[in-house]
Amino acid sequence: GIPSVADWGSTEEMRKYSVEIKAKDGAGNTGSTTITITVQRDTDGDGIPDETDPDDDNDGIPDNRDQQPKTPDTTAPVISAGNATVTEKAPILPIVVSVTDDQDAGIVIDPNDVSGLPAGLTYNPVTSQIEGIPSVSDWGSTEEMRKYSVEIKAKDGAGNTGSTTITITVQRD
Incomplete structure (x- = not known):
């Protein structure tokens, strides 16, 4: 038996x-x-x-x-980051991205899992921040600002994926 x-x-x-x-x-x-x-x-x-x-x-x-x-982990990581308004052609104040998980500490977000960033901005996994100098090359003649929806994803060791979306507004200089 x-x-x-x-x-x-x-x-x-x-x-x-x-x-x-x-x-x-x-x-x-x-x-x-x-x-x-x-x-x-x-x-x-x-x-x-x-x-x-x-x-x-x-x-x-x-x-x-x-x-x-x-107990198998079935809970996705939680990602926190704030919306930001930035000025074109000027260094931004870094946007801090944090991730927490109920069972898996130390999750690092892959830069490829941050999508929709304005040109000139990147996600730095060492500092856990969005950094850089934004640029927009195709402003409309009356356009003063442009909103970007930025999706950030993180996966824990069990394969559970969490995501959040923030808005980065680039103001024309």
């Missing part, structure tokens, strides 16, 4: 059971012995016991970084 344990403790990785085996022969003689059966927990069902599995819940976050190693 396939062993199962319905009431694992939150950090329990194995459980031992003592089983007495009795035998009786045709002459009525009896004997017995006790053996120990160890059931190893496999939270994610991948065939690797939790005791040696580096990612018990198979959520992509190693147990040594996972706040809840027995």
Whole structure:
């Protein structure tokens, strides 16, 4: 049969059971012995016991970084950044981008996951900021400002993706 344990403790990785085996022969003689059966927990069902599995819940976050190693991470990261109004051809005050996650600390946003930036602005993953000098080369004759919708995405170790959209307004110089 396939062993199962319905009431694992939150950090329990194995459980031992003592089983007495009795035998009786045709002459009525009896004997017995006790053996120990160890059931190893496999939270994610991948065939690797939790005791040696580096990612018990198979959520992509190693147990040594996972706040809840027995519970798969299904929550997307939360990204925070503010809207900004900037002036064309002038260095901007950097726009700080922060990301938090319920189980995975230290998520770094890939610059390729920041889209819609005005020309001249980039996302710097080292400083976690949008930086640069914006430029617009195709102003309309009466256009005084242009709004850009900037989407920022982040993915945690479990593959959950969060996103937010901010508006950067470039004022004509």
